[in-house]
Each structure stands twice: as C-alpha cells, then as structure tokens.
Amino acid sequence: MQTNTAVKVDRLTKIFDTGAAVEDLSFEIRENEFVALVGPSGCGKSTTLKIVSGLIPPTKGKVYIRNAQVQGPIADVGMVLQSPVLLPWRNSLENVLFTAEMGGRKPGGYHRRASELFKLASLEGFEKSYPHELSGGMQQRVAICRALLLDPSLLLMDEPFGALDVLTRERMGFELQRIWSASKTTVLLVTHSITEAVLLADTVIVMTARPGRIKAAIKVDLPRPRDVHTLREPRFIELTGAVRDNIEAQWVE
Amino acid sequence: MMWKHTQNIRRAAEAPFAFLVILILWEYGAGFIGVPEYILPVPTDIVGKFWQTLTIQAHHLGVTAATTMIGLAMALLIGVLLAMSVLYIRPMKAIVLPILAAFNSIPKIAIAPLFVIWFGLGVEPKILLAFLLGLFPVFVNSITGLGEIEPDVLDLARLAGGNELRIFTKVRLMNAVPYITDAIKVAFPLALVGSIVGEFIGGNNGVGYLILSGQFNMDTPLVFATLLSITLFTTVVIGLVVFLERVLLKWRPSRRKR
Numbered sequence: 001m002q003t004n005t006a007v008k009v010d011r012l013t014k015i016f017d018t019g020a021a022v023e024d025l026s027f028e029i030r031e032n033e034f035v036a037l038v039g040p041s042g043c044g045k046s047t048t049l050k051i052v053s054g055l056i057p058p059t060k061g062k063v064y065i066r067n068a069q070v071q072g073p074i075a076d077v078g079m080v081l082q083s084p085v086l087l088p089w090r091n092s093l094e095n096v097l098f099t100a101e102m103g104g105r106k107p108g109g110y111h112r113r114a115s116e117l118f119k120l121a122s123l124e125g126f127e128k129s130y131p132h133e134l135s136g137g138m139q140q141r142v143a144i145c146r147a148l149l150l151d152p153s154l155l156l157m158d159e160p161f162g163a164l165d166v167l168t169r170e171r172m173g174f175e176l177q178r179i180w181s182a183s184k185t186t187v188l189l190v191t192h193s194i195t196e197a198v199l200l201a202d203t204v205i206v207m208t209a210r211p212g213r214i215k216a217a218i219k220v221d222l223p224r225p226r227d228v229h230t231l232r233e234p235r236f237i238e239l240t241g242a243v244r245d246n247i248e249a250q251w252v253e
Numbered sequence: 254m255m256w257k258h259t260q261n262i263r264r265a266a267e268a269p270f271a272f273l274v275i276l277i278l279w280e281y282g283a284g285f286i287g288v289p290e291y292i293l294p295v296p297t298d299i300v301g302k303f304w305q306t307l308t309i310q311a312h313h314l315g316v317t318a319a320t321t322m323i324g325l326a327m328a329l330l331i332g333v334l335l336a337m338s339v340l341y342i343r344p345m346k347a348i349v350l351p352i353l354a355a356f357n358s359i360p361k362i363a364i365a366p367l368f369v370i371w372f373g374l375g376v377e378p379k380i381l382l383a384f385l386l387g388l389f390p391v392f393v394n395s396i397t398g399l400g401e402i403e404p405d406v407l408d409l410a411r412l413a414g415g416n417e418l419r420i421f422t423k424v425r426l427m428n429a430v431p432y433i434t435d436a437i438k439v440a441f442p443l444a445l446v447g448s449i450v451g452e453f454i455g456g457n458n459g460v461g462y463l464i465l466s467g468q469f470n471m472d473t474p475l476v477f478a479t480l481l482s483i484t485l486f487t488t489v490v491i492g493l494v495v496f497l498e499r500v501l502l503k504w505r506p507s508r509r510k511r
Contacts, residue, residue, distance in 0.1 A: 050408075053412060054412075055408050055411065055412065073411045073412050073414075074412070075414060077412055079408070079409055079412050081405050081408075081409070083405065085403060085405045085406050085409060087406070087424070087427070088504060088505075089427050089428075089430070089502075089504045090504070091504075098409075098410075098413070098423075099413045100413075101419070101423060102409075102410050102413035102414055102415035102419055102420075102423070103413050103414035103415070104414065104416075104419065130504045130506075132506045133506075146409075
C-alpha cells in the first residue's frame, strides 16, 4: 500500500437478505483526493459509503483508513447525506455544533470554527435560524458545515444534492468545490449525476448495476478551479461521454 | 394592516361574546320557563354560592388538585421510565407492552372500589387512580417520542462519537418533548377524573366529595359552584401547559402563520 493512500477498499462484498449489493469491490483513494462514485441506482453506492464509514459491516473484504482496518463507526470523518437531517429544535449554529457535542466536546470552543464555516458556505446571518426557516439548499449547506466542523480528514457524501432542484444543485456543486479547496480533505462522493461527478472529482469510479462492481476508474485531468465555463470545454464533454459510455455499456451487456 | 387588526380583535371577541349570550339566555330563560333552582340554578345563583362557599371550595379543590398533580407527576415519571425500559431492554418489550395493553383495556374506574378496600379512605387510592388513568397516554407518547428517531440522525450521531447517554439527552429526549406535552394535555383531565371518582367512592375530602354532599342535600347550586371550581382549575393547568409549550417548543413553525 502506498503511503499516501487515505482509504483502501479491499475486495468488499456485502450481501443483504435481498441479495448481493456489492461484490468484490476494490479501490483506493489518495490523501486529499476527490473521488466520485457513480452508477445506476441500486448499485450499492450508498452501501459502499456506509461500509467505509463503519456504520455497517461488510460481509466479506476489508476497508482500511490510513492503514487501520475499519471495525465500527470511524472517528475523524464528516458525513453528508441526501437529506440534511438537521434537528428541528436546534438553530443552524446549534446544528453545526451537534458534531462537537456528540463527541463529548464542549461546544463553546467551536463557535469560531463554526462562524468561519458559515462564512465559507455563504450562510452568515442565518446562525439563529431554525431549519424550517431555511430553503433546502441552505439546509444542505448547514449539513455540510456540520460535517466539516471538526476538520475531518475524510468527507463522505451520499448524493448530497440529490434532493435539490437542478439550478440549486449546480450552484451547490461549485460551492462544494470552493469549500473543499479551502479545507482540502479527502472526499468520497456518491452521486448519480455524471456532470456533477466529472465537474467535482479527481477520479470518477463507475460502478456496474447490482451487484455493484468496478466498471471503470476515470481520471479527470481538468484544471481547477472549475466553473460554469468548464461545462462547455471539449475535454469536459469528452470525459462525461466516457463516463456515460461506461454506464450505458451495461444496458447492452 | 388596520383591517387585519380589527379582524383579529373581532375574532378574539367572538367566543366570550357567544359565552355571554348563553349566560344571559340561561339566566333569564330558566326563570321565564319556570325551571326550579334544585333542577337548574341560574348563573348568578351559582356565582353567589361559589362566593359564599369560597373557603370550602378552596379546601376541597386543594385536596383534589394535590392528588391529581401528584398522580400526574407519577404518571409522567413512570410512563417515561417504562418507555425507556421498553426501548433499551429488549425482553422488557415482550413483558411490558402486553401487560400494559391488557391493563389499559380494564376500566380503571371499575376497580376503584378495590383500592378503597386496599388503601382506605385517605388520599392514596385517589392518587393511585389519577396515576393509573394518566399513565397510558404518557407511556404511549413517550415510546413514540423517544423511539421514533430518523435512522440517519442516529447514524450521524454515532459517527460523531455519540454514546447512548448523549444520544438520549440530546436527541431522543428533545424529540420526545412535544409528544410528552401532548400527552399531558390528555393525561391531566384523565388524572382529574381518577381523583374525583376516588372521592366519589370514599372519604370526606375533595371536590368529588363536595359534589356528592351537594347531591345528598339537594343543594344543586353547590354542585354547580363546585363544577365552576373544577373548571377554573383545569383552565389554569391547561394554560400552564400551553405556556410550557410556547417556551420549550419555540422552534416549532407557528401553526397560526398562514
């Protein structure tokens, strides 16, 4: 194993009562790398993410995070899910501080970091707002701030913009890139949007339909920061095409 | 703005106005038709009687209020503890749930005479009845409030290093607050029923006893005056619960906002 490997997934298999969700899945993520996992729905992307986080155990195979085998919920990780899952009785700031409190830390010491993140996520002035007073996009940004509060060295995201409308989604993608480049952590993003995957990731891993296996790993060599103009570049179109071909090839097989 | 303001005042005035109309109809209608006082006393008689018996009313209402509130407090404590035991101790679910469900199907009032045999004529059987009647709604709502947490919330809490104690105090308990305040609104009137039924059955204290003695003496105004006492008590308690909700649940989107 290379020294700069952050996450190593080694021949992972997960079998549920309903059958195999992922089968013999192996891939690696380097430190500070942004990896996107794409594939048809139900291919076990989310399952893979949950196994990496240690929330559910694999049936076979192993996951290593910085050479330590995952054997339960891992520490030093930020998680963003499809829905913001904010606690309705806490305002935005208190929701962000939730991460610290759950870890048994006094929230008082994290106000500064929280307000930095609010600034970064363009949420300044909404610290005292309750979730129901925020739009879906803002709620999701609060969820991202919550995940980043303790500066985790690994950020896991499960379709974080899946519930948002297309325009908000695109803007959130750029915001995520900005936040990520400011905090430089290793990211594993699960998405079913090819555009989002290519726009954000260093490497796009394409999974096959259930049971999920690796179909292809495509390096994205587009320069950063990427913006709206990137979407029109020939190389971008070429890469999304390559990802799409790999996904669609499965329908033919 | 002005229009909306007047509309609000009008809406707020509607209920008291309707109430006043009914009182006036009652006051003059009863006399007009010729209903005797021992059947239906008129409002001024009732208020007069209430005023006249104020110290007696205060004494008996105090006793009933005490047994009701103690019973309710016990129902809250035991109800939440039982819900926790069902939540955290697997085998408890198989034991507690069927027993409570079976027990709930017995009309508690039917076993009230037994409590007089067992515990005598003091406050104990009244508190016990109030507790038993209030227990079930608290228990059921606590199970929902403490137990039905989104799996995603629990996942995030565990990943952030949350242990069961922190998840309980910062997630489950907070989630249960609106369920428990709702339960109080149901359990309080039930506990009051328990106390009053207990007083009907035995002893010489409490508003239940006062109503019975009013009945024995054909003192209908006294019965109505006591009902007035009870109404004042329930109004105060429900008002307190609503106030408590405003303080604890200020995060809830206002239901009145349209």
